[in-house]
Amino acid sequence: MREQLLRFGPQGSLIGTITQPDADAVPSAPLGLVLFNSGVVGRVGPHRINVKLARRIAEHGIPTIRFDLHGFGDSQHADNGADFNEQSVADLRQAMDCLQRQAGVQHFTLLGFCSGAIPSYLTAQTDPRVAAIVIYDAFAFTTVKSRLRYLWLRLRRHGFGLSAGSRLARVLLRTLRTGLRRGRSMLSSSTAQDSGNQVWDSDAPPSRHQIGRGLEQIVANGARVLLLHAGDDFSAANYPGQARAALHLQDLSGNLNERFLEPIDHAVTSLVAQRMFLDVVCEELMATADALRVQSHRTADERKTRPARQVSGSAATRV
Amino acid sequence: MRPWLAALTPLHIGRNGRQMFALYLEPTASARRGHAVLLCNPFGQESIRAQRLYRVLGDRLTAAGFHVLRFDYYGSGDSAGEDEAFDLDGATADTLLAADWLLQRSKAQQLSCIGLRLGATISLLASASLPQMPELLGLIDPVLDGPAYLAQLADANERALARTYDARWSVYPRLHAFNLPSPGSETLGFPLTTQFRDQMAQLSNTALKQTHASRLLVLTPQPQRFKADLLAQVPSLEAHTVIFDADSDIDWATDSAVNTAIVPMHWIKRLINNLTECTVDA
Numbered sequence: 001m002r003e004q005l006l007r008f009g010p011q012g013s014l015i016g017t018i019t020q021p022d023a024d025a026v027p028s029a030p031l032g033l034v035l036f037n038s039g040v041v042g043r044v045g046p047h048r049i050n051v052k053l054a055r056r057i058a059e060h061g062i063p064t065i066r067f068d069l070h071g072f073g074d075s076q077h078a079d080n081g082a083d084f085n086e087q088s089v090a091d092l093r094q095a096m097d098c099l100q101r102q103a104g105v106q107h108f109t110l111l112g113f114c115s116g117a118i119p120s121y122l123t124a125q126t127d128p129r130v131a132a133i134v135i136y137d138a139f140a141f142t143t144v145k146s147r148l149r150y151l152w153l154r155l156r157r158h159g160f161g162l163s164a165g166s167r168l169a170r171v172l173l174r175t176l177r178t179g180l181r182r183g184r185s186m187l188s189s190s191t192a193q194d195s196g197n198q199v200w201d202s203d204a205p206p207s208r209h210q211i212g213r214g215l216e217q218i219v220a221n222g223a224r225v226l227l228l229h230a231g232d233d234f235s236a237a238n239y240p241g242q243a244r245a246a247l248h249l250q251d252l253s254g255n256l257n258e259r260f261l262e263p264i265d266h267a268v269t270s271l272v273a274q275r276m277f278l279d280v281v282c283e284e285l286m287a288t289a290d291a292l293r294v295q296s297h298r299t300a301d302e303r304k305t306r307p308a309r310q311v312s313g314s315a316a317t318r319v
Numbered sequence: 320m321r322p323w324l325a326a327l328t329p330l331h332i333g334r335n336g337r338q339m340f341a342l343y344l345e346p347t348a349s350a351r352r353g354h355a356v357l358l359c360n361p362f363g364q365e366s367i368r369a370q371r372l373y374r375v376l377g378d379r380l381t382a383a384g385f386h387v388l389r390f391d392y393y394g395s396g397d398s399a400g401e402d403e404a405f406d407l408d409g410a411t412a413d414t415l416l417a418a419d420w421l422l423q424r425s426k427a428q429q430l431s432c433i434g435l436r437l438g439a440t441i442s443l444l445a446s447a448s449l450p451q452m453p454e455l456l457g458l459i460d461p462v463l464d465g466p467a468y469l470a471q472l473a474d475a476n477e478r479a480l481a482r483t484y485d486a487r488w489s490v491y492p493r494l495h496a497f498n499l500p501s502p503g504s505e506t507l508g509f510p511l512t513t514q515f516r517d518q519m520a521q522l523s524n525t526a527l528k529q530t531h532a533s534r535l536l537v538l539t540p541q542p543q544r545f546k547a548d549l550l551a552q553v554p555s556l557e558a559h560t561v562i563f564d565a566d567s568d569i570d571w572a573t574d575s576a577v578n579t580a581i582v583p584m585h586w587i588k589r590l591i592n593n594l595t596e597c598t599v600d601a
Contacts, residue, residue, distance in 0.1 A: 003399070005329040005340065015329050017340070017397055040580045042370045044397050047508030051397060066397075074329065074342055074374065157486040232483045263497045265483045267574050269508045270498040 001058040004102070008067075009094040013076035016043065016067025016095065018102050019054040029289035030296060031131060032105035033057060034095050035066040038113035042073035045113065046267045053111075053278055057285055063103035065095050069119075088119035089126065096129055107131035107292055109285055114138060114266065121211075124218045124225075132224035132288040134281055137266050140229060140236040141208045141246035147175050149238045212247030215256060224255045224291065226284045228277075231262035255291075257284075322347070332390065332420045333398075339413060340397035341390035343424060344377050350384040354454070354598045355427035357418050358389045359434035359442045362405070363472075363509035365571040366395060369435050371580035376433070376587050383591050386425035390417045392441075402510050407441070407518040414445040422450055431594055433457035436571055437468070440526045447531040454597045456532040457590050460539050460565060463548060465522030472506035475572040479507055483574075507574055524552045535560040536593045538586055540568040563589060 004018045035050040037043060043066045044051050054064035069091045070078035078087050096108050109132040112120030117138030124130040142150075151171050158167065206214070215225050229237035240260040243249070249256055259280055264273035326345040333339040346352070358373050360366045377387045391397050392413045394404030414432075422430055431454045432442040439461035446453055462468045480498055481488045488494060504511055527549065535556060539545045542562045549556055567583055 003331075003338075005331060005397075007327070007329065015327075015342075040371060041367060044367075046367070046574070047364070048367075048396070048402065073370065076327075153486050153490065156490050232485075232487070234485070234487060263494060265480070265498075267483070267508070269479060269483070269574060271505050271508070271510060272497060272500060274508065 001055055006098070006102075008098040009070075009075075009091065010078075011076075013070060013078070014067055014091060014094060015074040016065050016098065017054075018099065019058050019064045019066075020103055021058045021061045021063060029061045029286075030105060030107055030292045031062055031285065031289045032096070032099045032103055032108050033062055033064040033285060034092060034099065034108050034110045035064060035113075036092070036095070036111075036116055036119075037069050037072045039115050040072065043068045047269065047274060049113075049268055049274060049277065050111075052274065053281060056278055057282055060282065060286060060289075062285055062289060063099060063105060065099040065102075067091075067095050067098075085118060085122055089123045092119055092123045093127060096127070100129075107288075109134060109288055111281065112136065112138065121214065121218070124223055125214060125221075128221070130218075130223055131292060132226070132284065133218065134226045134228065134284055136228045136277075137230045137237075139208075139211055139227065139243065139247070140233075141243070142236070143242055143246050144175070144179075145245070146236075146238050146242050147171070150235050153234055153238075208247055212249055215247065215249065216251060219251050219253060219256045224284070224288055225257070227258040228280065229258070229260050230264050230266045230268070231260065232265035332417060333393065333413070334416065336399075337393040337409075337413065337416075338399040339390050339393055339417070341388055341417065341420070342377070343421075344381040344387040344389070345425070346381045346384045346386065350382070351386075352384040352598050353427045353600050354384075354429040354431065354594065355386040355388070355421045355425045356380050356594065357414070357421055357430065357432045357442075358387065359414055359432055359438035359445075360389075360391060360395065361434070361436035361438040361571065362395075362410075363572075364475075364507035364574055365436050366391075366438075368571050368573075368581065369438075372435065372582050372586075375582045375584075376590070379587050379591060380594070383595065385594065386421065386427050388417055388421040388424075403512050405509075406512065406515045407437075407444070407522070410441050411444045414441055415448055415450075418445070418449050429454045429597075429599060431455040431457065431597075433459070433590060434461070435459040437462045440522070443526040443530050447529050449531070453532045455534045455536055455594055456530070457593070458535065458537045458539075459586060460569075460571075461526075461537070461545075463522070463524050463526060463545075465519035468522075469511070469516060469519050472511065472572060473503055475570075476506040477502075479574050507572060524548055527552045527556070530556060533559065534593075534597055536590065537562045538565045538589065539563075540565045561593070 001022055002020050006016060008014050038046055050066045054066055057064060068075035070087055092110060099105060106129060108129055110120040110123060110130060111134045113136045117135045120133045120135060124133045218225055227243045243258045261276060264276055268274050268277045328343040330341055331338050332341045358377060361369055373389055377389050380387045392405060392410040394400035394402060418430060430451055434442040439458035442456055446456060484494055537545055537560060542564045546562055549560060569581055
């Protein structure tokens with residue numbers, strides 16, 4: 001494994017670190033990984049998780065760039081007036097360009113850790129080089145089941161007495177009201193919302209319907225999606241399959257997956273939580289690399305067979 | 320590039336396999352002073368939380384004409400080495416190497432160091448062996464009692480996990496077993512190795528006794544207590560020390576409000592004013 005620090009992007013205003021596998025370690029996978037800020041945390045990531053991930057995945061032949069978006073970490077501010085989402089997407093594209101030049105990879109996985117989810121999602125919609133996105137602890141939407149599970153947790157904590165009963169009544173009433181409101185909203189706007197990110201606006205976040213269709217569109221374009229949820233905020237996510245149910249995700253290709261990482265927290269704090277997170281992300285990266293290899297072999301085979309068909313076809317014509 | 324910045328150079332420094340990330344900020348020729356400032360990071364989660372403060376501090380110092388080097392110790396931040404490779408002696412040696420590099424690169428005649436929490440302690444420990452006596456050691460909320468610091472870190476870890484899991488922490492004991500398999504051996508996502516704990520256990524105002532600087536500037540939420548410690552341990556230092564109330568008691572060892580960038584500008588102004596006062600070409 002070897003690491004290189006560099007400035008890239010407009011006027012060298014972005015700062016990043018490229019981690020490349022040793023030349024003699026393992027054959028290079030046709031995939032690169034892009035890591036960036038989570039909230040205001042610098043490119044090393046919460047608890048240095050990006051550094052650990054980059055070095056570990058390099059052992060499997062996958063190069064990585066970890067970098068600071070404009071205005072974050074060590075990178076300079078951008079002066080072009082773009083909003084956060086526009087600028088982040090532009091920065092991610094610059095990072096892919098940079099890794100492409102340095103490591104020769106043409107496909108990328110973007111890790112959207114928490115607030116990094118939105119830039120990853122938007123970039124995957126517009127850049128065909130994105131082979132996969134891993135969305136960590138974002139896009140969490142409740143379901144009736146998740147609300148009931150959360151309620152059960154609260155009851156277990158507070159006991160089953162009179163006050164717990166009144167708490168239960170209040171929560172059920174609130175759930176009912178929310179359901180009615182959501183139903184009315186869906187009825188009134190069902191014709192307007194169906195294009196994923198294209199109506200994304202920082203001031204008006206998209207609905208779960210839009211996000212769901214946007215993720216399906218990413219998969220339809222040939223990329224993989226992995227949604228990961230931590231288990232610390234039980235009010236947001238609390239059972240495997242919740243994202244699929246909440247977003248009404250339908251994917252028959254198997255390229256849209258989700259994992260509920262029940263014992264780990266949002267910031268991946270404990271060392272054992274970090275190991276679990278790294279295991280899951282590395283597994284997904286290897287799966288993406290394998291899929292790209294298969295695709296690449298298939299394309300090569302098709303190229304080999306295509307000229308043969310043309311020859312026989314032309315011969316038949318001549319006959 | 321900002322107008323006050325002649326060059327912003329990310330680079331690796333270090334020797335004997337201890338490759339460290341460093342960022343050298345060079346002021347423009349018109350503003351340039353012959354004074355270089357080394358910024359010493361704190362440890363673990365405190366370092367993650369302080370990143371923005373160091374970024375802004377480095378930028379402001381450069382704008383004021385100082386050469387600045389920010390760097391990550393081996394086994395921390397963007398530098399080489401596993402988390403477990405970080406220890407107090409190693410970080411002190413890394414600081415000496417970084418100071419040497421900064422003086423050679425900048426050709427500055429004067430050197431100062433600034434550190435927050437354990438970074439302040441490391442700059443104190445390194446001060447006697449620096450290539451030249453530092454003009455000023457800027458100490459922000461320094462860690463002087465190693466055992467107390469270890470206890471604070473252990474407590475912060477427990478509190479952080481209990482807070483983040485909320486109701487589940489008390490309902491599901493298996494979460495304890497999973498996340499705290501060996502209490503005391505890690506804190507807020509960073510390992511506390513036996514070596515590091517042993518080094519910290521021996522740190523009891525010893526850092527102050529090793530101080531070697533023309534001037535100390537201390538920003539602390541407990542100025543009276545620091546003054547008492549100073550008088551008790553190294554009374555000779557008092558004449559060279561200015562102590563200010565930090566005027567804010569920030570919990571650096573926490574992962575709550577992880578998205579909060581903490582940059583007390585009054586600290587930065589005070590540090591720059593004091594550095595300017597002791598700069599020969601000012």
